[in-house]
Amino acid sequence: MLIFDKLTYDTGGFALSADFSVQTGDRVAIIGPSGAGKSTLLDLIAGFRAPTTGHILWNGTDITAHAPGARPVALLFQDNNLFPHLTLRQNLSLALRPDGRHLTADQRRALIDALAQVGLAGYEDRKPGTLSGGQQSRAGLARALLQDRPCLLLDEPFSALGPAMRAEMQDLVIDLATRVAATALLVTHDPAEAERFATKAIVVADGVASPPENIKTLMQNPPKALTDYLGSK
Ligand SMILES: Nc1ncnc2c1ncn2[C@@H]1O[C@H](COP(=O)(O)OP(=O)(O)OP(=O)(O)O)[C@@H](O)[C@H]1O
Numbered sequence: 637m638l639i640f641d642k643l644t645y646d647t648g649g650f651a652l653s654a655d656f657s658v659q660t661g662d663r664v665a666i667i668g669p670s671g672a673g674k675s676t677l678l679d680l681i682a683g684f685r686a687p688t689t690g691h692i693l694w695n696g697t698d699i700t701a702h703a704p705g706a707r708p709v710a711l712l713f714q715d716n717n718l719f720p721h722l723t724l725r726q727n728l729s730l731a732l733r734p735d736g737r738h739l740t741a742d743q744r745r746a747l748i749d750a751l752a753q754v755g756l757a758g759y760e761d762r763k764p765g766t767l768s769g770g771q772q773s774r775a776g777l778a779r780a781l782l783q784d785r786p787c788l789l790l791d792e793p794f795s796a797l798g799p800a801m802r803a804e805m806q807d808l809v810i811d812l813a814t815r816v817a818a819t820a821l822l823v824t825h826d827p828a829e830a831e832r833f834a835t836k837a838i839v840v841a842d843g844v845a846s847p848p849e850n851i852k853t854l855m856q857n858p859p860k861a862l863t864d865y866l867g868s869k
Contacts, residue, residue: 637657637658637659637660637693637694637695637696638657638658638660638681638692638693638694638787638819639656639657639658639691639692639693639694640654640655640656640657640690640692640845641655641690641691641692641693642655642689642690642691643655643680643687643689643690643691643692644687644688644689644690645673645676645680645685645687645688646688650673650676651843652673652676652677652840652843652844652845653843653844653845654677654680654690654844654845655690655847656838656845656846656847656848657847658819658821658838658848659819659848660695660786660817660819661817661818661819662819662820662835662836662848663810663813663819663820663822663833663834663835663836664819664820664821664822664834664835664836664837664838664848665821665822665823665824665829665830665831665833665834665836665837665838665851666678666821666822666823666824666837666838666840666845667823667824667825667827667830667837667838667839667840667862667865668839668840668841668861668862668865669841669861669864669865670825672840672841672842673840673843673845674791674823674840675791675823677838677840677845678711678789678791678821678823680692681707681709681787681789681821682704682707682709682711682789683699683702683703683704683707684704686700687700694707694708694787695708705734707785707787708785708786708787709785709787709788709789710780710781710783710784710785710787710788710789711780711789711790711791712776712777712780712788712789712790712791712793712809713776713790713791713792713793714791714792714793714794714795714796716764716772716773716775716776716779716793717776718764718772718775718776718779719764720763720764720765721763722763723760723761723762723763724751724756724759724760724761724762724763724764724775724778725747725760725761727764727775727779728747728750728751728775728778728779728782729743729747731779731780731782731783732746732747732782732783746782747760747782748760750778750779750781750782751775751778753778753781753812754774754775754777754778754781754808754812755774755808756771756774756775756778759771759775769796769797769801770797770801770804770805773793773794773797773801773805774805774808776793777793777805777808777809777812781812781816784816785818786816786817786818786819787818787819787820787821788809788813788818788819788820788821789820789821790809790820790821790822790823791823792823792824792825793805793809793822794806794824794829795824795825795826802829803832806829806832806833809833810832810833820833820834821838822834827855827866830851831851831852831855834851835850835851836848836849836850836851837849837851837854837855839854839859839861839862841859841861841862841865842861
């Protein structure tokens with residue numbers, strides 16, 4: 637379970653609070669207006685930003701002071717952060733061995749398997765620039781899988797993809813997250829994507845990240861902050 641224990645983040649110009657838990661294995665959409673703090677919430681979980689007060693706990697362990705690499709999270713962002721001058725094998729190797737040392741035989745097998753799981757078998761020696769946008773997204777997902785962390789953080793990872801590719805990637809992430817029983821948090825501006833991906837939603841608005849709610853109930857009866865943002869309904 638992921639717990640935000642009376643968490644606050646305050647830069648002076650921007651403030652956000654969160655005080656709730658996310659159940660293990662839940663797929664949760666993070667929705668709300670632009671600039672409300674959705675990415676900031678992910679950054680706090682990943683350890684890229686430090687809370688002003690409060691704590692973040694994972695399965696009972698306080699991880700608030702843990703370095704990003706020591707946290708139970710894998711990240712998938714829109715730009716995938718693949719190094720353009722490295723092959724997929726080299727890019728993915730860095731997920732397993734950030735020190736750049738050689739992989740073990742088991743790690744090499746896991747790398748090949750991760751690429752196969754996302755439909756990129758045989759692409760080990762390709763560089764990102766020789767792949768389509770969808771294939772790059774899948775390579776980023778393979779890297780996240782390889783990290784084998786129980787909490788997947790997704791920050792608008794599909795927003796640059798066309799509708800068909802986006803749906804394919806959503807289904808792939810749902811399938812993989814379900815298989816490894818990962819807790820997955822997805823920042824998205826697309827209500828349809830949120831409903832397709834997630835069973836629950838965290839609304840971030842007016843300086844508060846609200847506890848996860850059933851997404852269908854929420855969309856049927858959205859709070860004012862959400863109706864303003866969604867425009868219709
Ligand atoms: N590097 C930064 N320096 C200063 N302020 C920042 C920085 N990054 C974000 N902010 C501010 O922090 C607030 C929250 O930003 P954040 O990116 O978390 O919002 P968001 O809900 O993810 O927005 P969007 O949907 O537009 O991506 C915003 O007011 C933004 O202007």
